Amino acid sequence: MQIRRVAILGIDLPSQHVAKFMANIGISVALYYTDDKDVLYQDVVDNIGYPIQINTLENNIDSLKFADLIIDSMTNSVKDKCLLYNKIVEYINIDTIIALNSTVISLSTLCDKLSSKISKRLIVAHFSYMFKNSNLIEYVVHSGNSGNVLAVFREFCEGKLNKKVILCNDIAGLLIDRMGYFWIIISLINSYNFKIDVDIVDRIINEHICNSKLGIFRLLDSIGLDIFILKLKELVSIISKDDLLFVAYTQIPEIIFQMISDKVTGYNGLNGGFYRKYDTYNGNVNQTLDLSTGLYKAENVDYNVDILRNSKYKNFICSILSSISTYAVYIAEVTRSDILVIDDIVKLGFAWKNGLLELSNRFDI
Numbered sequence: 001m002q003i004r005r006v007a008i009l010g011i012d013l014p015s016q017h018v019a020k021f022m023a024n025i026g027i028s029v030a031l032y033y034t035d036d037k038d039v040l041y042q043d044v045v046d047n048i049g050y051p052i053q054i055n056t057l058e059n060n061i062d063s064l065k066f067a068d069l070i071i072d073s074m075t076n077s078v079k080d081k082c083l084l085y086n087k088i089v090e091y092i093n094i095d096t097i098i099a100l101n102s103t104v105i106s107l108s109t110l111c112d113k114l115s116s117k118i119s120k121r122l123i124v125a126h127f128s129y130m131f132k133n134s135n136l137i138e139y140v141v142h143s144g145n146s147g148n149v150l151a152v153f154r155e156f157c158e159g160k161l162n163k164k165v166i167l168c169n170d171i172a173g174l175l176i177d178r179m180g181y182f183w184i185i186i187s188l189i190n191s192y193n194f195k196i197d198v199d200i201v202d203r204i205i206n207e208h209i210c211n212s213k214l215g216i217f218r219l220l221d222s223i224g225l226d227i228f229i230l231k232l233k234e235l236v237s238i239i240s241k242d243d244l245l246f247v248a249y250t251q252i253p254e255i256i257f258q259m260i261s262d263k264v265t266g267y268n269g270l271n272g273g274f275y276r277k278y279d280t281y282n283g284n285v286n287q288t289l290d291l292s293t294g295l296y297k298a299e300n301v302d303y304n305v306d307i308l309r310n311s312k313y314k315n316f317i318c319s320i321l322s323s324i325s326t327y328a329v330y331i332a333e334v335t336r337s338d339i340l341v342i343d344d345i346v347k348l349g350f351a352w353k354n355g356l357l358e359l360s361n362r363f364d365i
Contacts, residue, residue: 001095006022008031010032014101015073017129029053031055032060072102073127098121098123100124103235116144126138129227130228131351138175139153140167177231179342182244183346184220192255196313199299208317209359225266248323275288328343
C-alpha cells in the first residue's frame, strides 16, 4: 500500500498549512469541516488558492473511503475523539491510516478506549505549525499497531514529503513543542530582561543560531501571537508545574498578554505585531515594538550586532543557550528520550546552524 490521497479533518490554519504543503507537491488532499456555520469556512474557500477539496464531514463522510491517510487536526477531547473515530470507521478503507495531529492527547489513553479495529491503524503524527518549514515529523506508536502501518507512514513521510521522521515516546507535548516553546519563551524573557530591540534580537538569532531568516519575533508574527499563546496554554495545562517549561511560562513579560488584548498579534491581525509598516505623509515606515514601553519605534537600519565585541549581546545569547541546554538534559531525563534525538530536533526541526553541544562549545557555555 502507498499513500496517494489524504483527508484532513479540520480547517484551522495548521490544517490549511499541511493541506497546502501536500497539494503543492502533487498529493490529492481534501479538507473536512464539521459545521456549516464554521466561521473559518468562507475564508478557506476564498483564500485556499490550491487544488484542495473542501467538504463537510456530515454530508461527505462516505468520501473518506478514498483516503489512504486521514490526518485528524480537530481540537477536541479524548471523549470527542472516540465518538469521531467510532463514527468514521464504518466508512473508511480497511488499510486507511489515521494520524492524530496532536501533542496534548496521549495515544495510549485514547487507544484504551477504542476497539482494535480503530486502534491498530491509529498513530500520533505531529505536523508542527509553529515551525512550518521543519524537516521533521515526530510520531508515536503503540503495541497494537499493525506492522505495515508504520512502514507505510514512514515511507510516505520520507519518500513523498521529504521529511525525516522521529519516533517519540507518548509524552505530553512530545519533543518538538516542548523544546520549541521553551526556546521561544526563553528568548522572549531574555530579550525583555536585557532590553534588546526585537529586530536586533532577530538578527542575533539569525546570524548565530538559526539558518531561518525569521528569528524569534518574525516567527511569532508569522504564527500569530494569539495562536502561539493559546497552544502554549494547552501544553502547560498538561505538564508538571515543576517542569522548566511551566516555570518559564509564568515568567513571560506582561507586555505579551497586553499585545493579545490589544489585538497586536502579527501578520494576520489588523494592528501589526512585533513588526509593522506605518503609513506617514512621506510613505511607509518600518517599525518595531519596544518591549519595555509597548510603543512602536522606527526599525534599526544601521547597527552592529557583533556579539564577540558587545558583552550585552554575548551574555544574552549565552543565557539563552545555557537555559535551552539545561532544559534539553531535563527533558531527556523526564521523558526517557535520547539526547541525540533532541539535538536532531533543534538542528532539523528549528533549522539551527549547529546542535546544542556545538553551539555551547562555541560560546564557552
